[in-house]
Amino acid sequence: MYDNNPTLEGIKTIDEAKQGNVLFKEHWQETSEPGGRKFYIESYGCQMNFSDSEIVASILHEAGYSPTRNVEESDLILINTCSIREKAEETVRKRLRFFETVKMQRPGTVVGVLGCMAERLKKKFLEEEKLVDLVVGPDAYRDLPNLIGGVEDGQRMVNVLLSREETYADISPVRLESNGITAFISIMRGCDNMCSFCVVPFTRGRERSRDPYSIVSEAAGLFENGYREVTLLGQNVDSYKWENPETGERVNFANLLEMTALVHPKLRVRFSTSHPKDMTDEVLHVMARYDNICKYIHLPVQSGNSRILEMMNRTYDRPWYEDRIRAIRTILPDAAVSSDIITGFCSETEEEHQDTLSMVEWANYSMSYMFFYSERPGTLAARKYPDDIPEEIKRRRLNEVIRLQTTVSLRHNQADIGKAFEVLIEGDSRKSDQDFCGRNTQNKMVVFPKKPGLNPGDYVQVRVKDCTSATLLGEIV
Ligand code: 5AD
Ligand code: SF4
Numbered sequence: 001m002y003d004n005n006p007t008l009e010g011i012k013t014i015d016e017a018k019q020g021n022v023l024f025k026e027h028w029q030e031t032s033e034p035g036g037r038k039f040y041i042e043s044y045g046c047q048m049n050f051s052d053s054e055i056v057a058s059i060l061h062e063a064g065y066s067p068t069r070n071v072e073e074s075d076l077i078l079i080n081t082c083s084i085r086e087k088a089e090e091t092v093r094k095r096l097r098f099f100e101t102v103k104m105q106r107p108g109t110v111v112g113v114l115g116c117m118a119e120r121l122k123k124k125f126l127e128e129e130k131l132v133d134l135v136v137g138p139d140a141y142r143d144l145p146n147l148i149g150g151v152e153d154g155q156r157m158v159n160v161l162l163s164r165e166e167t168y169a170d171i172s173p174v175r176l177e178s179n180g181i182t183a184f185i186s187i188m189r190g191c192d193n194m195c196s197f198c199v200v201p202f203t204r205g206r207e208r209s210r211d212p213y214s215i216v217s218e219a220a221g222l223f224e225n226g227y228r229e230v231t232l233l234g235q236n237v238d239s240y241k242w243e244n245p246e247t248g249e250r251v252n253f254a255n256l257l258e259m260t261a262l263v264h265p266k267l268r269v270r271f272s273t274s275h276p277k278d279m280t281d282e283v284l285h286v287m288a289r290y291d292n293i294c295k296y297i298h299l300p301v302q303s304g305n306s307r308i309l310e311m312m313n314r315t316y317d318r319p320w321y322e323d324r325i326r327a328i329r330t331i332l333p334d335a336a337v338s339s340d341i342i343t344g345f346c347s348e349t350e351e352e353h354q355d356t357l358s359m360v361e362w363a364n365y366s367m368s369y370m371f372f373y374s375e376r377p378g379t380l381a382a383r384k385y386p387d388d389i390p391e392e393i394k395r396r397r398l399n400e401v402i403r404l405q406t407t408v409s410l411r412h413n414q415a416d417i418g419k420a421f422e423v424l425i426e427g428d429s430r431k432s433d434q435d436f437c438g439r440n441t442q443n444k445m446v447v448f449p450k451k452p453g454l455n456p457g458d459y460v461q462v463r464v465k466d467c468t469s470a471t472l473l474g475e476i477v
């Protein structure tokens with residue numbers, strides 16, 4: 001999943017700026033309509049944001065715009081922003097400076113800020129960053145054509161209303177930058193969890209679940225178009241719940257997972273993100289029943305220490321988390337588990353930091369996304385707790401977690417040497433067009449020499465010969 005998913009891949013490392021904790025990917029698809037209006041969109045942040053950009057593209061397409069990868073020829077420049085850490089916002093501000101120069105060369109170009117920063121900063125954007133014409137929050141994308149019209153009439157436009165209902169269920173996303181094999185399907189929006197460090201409940205609003213039948217039909221449509229893997233996306237997929245207002249039919253996440261798995265046995269199903277407080281055995285049993293549901297769970301722990309978890313308002317403690325890992329080991333013995341970790345949260349002691357290290361070791365994560373704590377204005381933690389761990393200490397602890405996770409990942413991969421896995425071919429490997437790459441069920445990237453007659457979208461058996469901490473290297477059997 002992560003090769004085509006820079007949002008997640010980049011988050012692994014220490015130096016967020018260099019390694020691209022906030023990654024941007026140009027979204028493009030050349031079109032040949034002469035004279036039509038063109039939009040350019042850049043996305044930052046989580047996969048949900050990239051998924052939203054595909055909804056925006058669909059809405060703009062309906063309004064007569066076509067996408068371009070060339071910012072200099074666009075009539076409309078959009079930046080879909082992330083607020084999760086301060087660094088993410090800094091990166092966006094830098095890009096806005098760059099768009100200012102583009103706009104100077106092409107007066108009349110409309111520049112718009114979408115997504116989480118739009119929500120967080122609202123009108124401030126129009127006041128402070130004079131170059132921005134348009135500010136649109138994540139629940140207001142349907143209003144884009146109307147807002148663009150307002151800008152063309154000489155106004156600066158804002159719509160940052162959050163909704164309790166909007167799920168964009170009826171909008172068929174335009175797959176912007178796609179390998180044609182793997183796709184993301186957004187199954188819910190918003191978040192009701194209120195983790196004390198997190199800005200998401202403020203920027204994306206209340207949790208709401210999308211009609212399961214629209215999800216299944218999107219998955220079926222993708223399969224018909226040659227896609228072979230879908231990832232169901234939500235901030236907390238385990239709390240997915242939908243009720244048919246007329247019949248009273250209820251669908252929970254385990255039901256949805258099963259409905260999607262039934263689309264076709266050759267359509268792989270993944271999902272992200274699970275919350276330890278909500279992940280049920282029912283979901284694990286559904287995973288066990290279907291070969292095409294991938295045996296991989298992203299179950300962020302955030303901290304290995306119960307006092308810190310309580311301050312983070314995660315609503316579970318370490319023993320609870322350990323119990324969930326044990327359930328996975330029992331019901332799905334071959335599943336890989338990954339995590340998100342924050343170092344240097346308010347008042348974290350060295351001993352508590354050691355608990356996080358011991359958790360990485362104990363849980364045997366195949367990989368983790370690791371961050372140091374970044375205080376976000378307006379969050380529970382910002383209001384309640386001083387951000388009192390000096391940055392050097394946060395970074396040092398982060399380095400220690402990364403170093404340990406790299407060792408654990410390498411060990412995890414070494415244990416696969418000699419095993420054969422079914423791999424879904426996604427395309428050429430990054431390094432060589434003589435090699436294919438694809439993932440196994442555990443979400444590990446596997447690189448192997450091509451053989452004639454095989455194409456992206458095919459499933460092959462690959463035996464692992466060697467590995468690094470990030471990749472398995474093998475040969476087709
Ligand atoms: N500081 C650092 N990391 C954060 N995350 C969320 N908010 C913050 C913050 N304020 C991390 C969490 C989450 C992931 C998506 O980003 O680990 O799971
Ligand atoms: Fe960033 Fe969170 Fe918004 Fe995603 S939901 S774009 S991670 S702030």
